[in-house]
Amino acid sequence: MEINIAIKALAALAHETRLTIFRMLVQAGESGVPAGHLAKELGIPNATLSFHLKELTHAELVIARQESRFIYYSANFATMNALMGYLTENCCAGTPCGMVEVCCDEKNS
Amino acid sequence: MEINIAIKALAALAHETRLTIFRMLVQAGESGVPAGHLAKELGIPNATLSFHLKELTHAELVIARQESRFIYYSANFATMNALMGYLTENCCAGTPCGMVEVCCDEKNS
DNA sequence: TATTTATTTCTATGATAATGGAAACATGGA
DNA sequence: TCCATGTTTCCATTATCATAGAAATAAATA
Numbered sequence: 001m002e003i004n005i006a007i008k009a010l011a012a013l014a015h016e017t018r019l020t021i022f023r024m025l026v027q028a029g030e031s032g033v034p035a036g037h038l039a040k041e042l043g044i045p046n047a048t049l050s051f052h053l054k055e056l057t058h059a060e061l062v063i064a065r066q067e068s069r070f071i072y073y074s075a076n077f078a079t080m081n082a083l084m085g086y087l088t089e090n091c092c093a094g095t096p097c098g099m100v101e102v103c104c105d106e107k108n109s
Numbered sequence: 110m111e112i113n114i115a116i117k118a119l120a121a122l123a124h125e126t127r128l129t130i131f132r133m134l135v136q137a138g139e140s141g142v143p144a145g146h147l148a149k150e151l152g153i154p155n156a157t158l159s160f161h162l163k164e165l166t167h168a169e170l171v172i173a174r175q176e177s178r179f180i181y182y183s184a185n186f187a188t189m190n191a192l193m194g195y196l197t198e199n200c201c202a203g204t205p206c207g208m209v210e211v212c213c214d215e216k217n218s
Numbered sequence: 219t220a221t222t223t224a225t226t227t228c229t230a231t232g233a234t235a236a237t238g239g240a241a242a243c244a245t246g247g248a
Numbered sequence: 249t250c251c252a253t254g255t256t257t258c259c260a261t262t263a264t265c266a267t268a269g270a271a272a273t274a275a276a277t278a
Contacts, residue, residue: 003125010123013196014116015236022196029201036254045238050256052236069245069254084193087122087131092138124266145224154268159226161266178224178275 001086005060009083012059017042018052025062025075032065032074110195114169118192121168126151127161134171134184141174141183 013019021038039049053073056062060079065072122128130147148158162182165171169188174181 003128007123007125007128010119010128011235014119014123016112016116017236019112019116019119023198026197027199027202029204034254035256039255046255047238047240047257048236051238054256055235066245071255080196084196087189087193088135089132090136093136095138120265126266143224144226148225155225156227156268156270157266160268163226164265175275180225 001082006083006086008059009061009079012055012061015052015055017044017048018056021049021052021073022056022061022075025073026077026080028074030074032063032072034070034072036070038073110191115192115195117168118170118188121164121170124161124164126153126157127165130158130161130182131165131170131184134182135186135189137183139183141172141181143179143181145179147182 013022020042024038024041025033035049035053036046038053039046042049053062053064056073057064061076062073063076065074122131129151133147133150134142144158144162145155147162148155151158162171162173165182166173170185171182172185174183
């Protein structure tokens, strides 16, 4: 992962509305959630939601999929994992240290 | 982890200089690196570095430790792991999915 | 105490992001 | 084609962040 991509992803997540959206989508899994459902759940105007979804999409953290009139948004697990790998890269200069397991290998996304 | 803490951490990392600093400290491990060494390595004025280190410290992503005239900064692995756990929490609604291992359990920090 | 070295705070300037109403744009059904 | 529904773009206002020179602080040594 390149630093500018990581920064874009981190900046996209560093916002209450967007972080909440992302976590909802992570929990929703592959199938995703339509935009309108997110707006209702979050209680924000469509214009505001659309702005934030665009930010997340641009950062490749979410994927949009049109299905009839609805647009389903889902988490991009590949980007999420690449980001976490980037943050922990070469941790402790190779010293053996404890490991934590996190979810969703890119094989599943 | 609370959302506001996660946002503060993500915002702190969403900046080229700060992300670079953080990754240097992750790789340096427990012992850390003195501020002046970071400024030289990054080629930025002390004032600018200090501003960014303050942001990282405030977000509890780094820990400062005074040792004679030097201030050693090191990564806060506990916060890093809490953040990653927060992002992946209840991923895929409990559906079994691949796992990736990332570094540095809080037991070691 | 005076000096050198390491680091931080102060400050002003310039740059970037967030919000939501209104209008526009698609899509599917009558 | 006309209407209802779902979603996005436009825009202006407001708020927040980044930068780095200069001055201040703090610790070690002469």
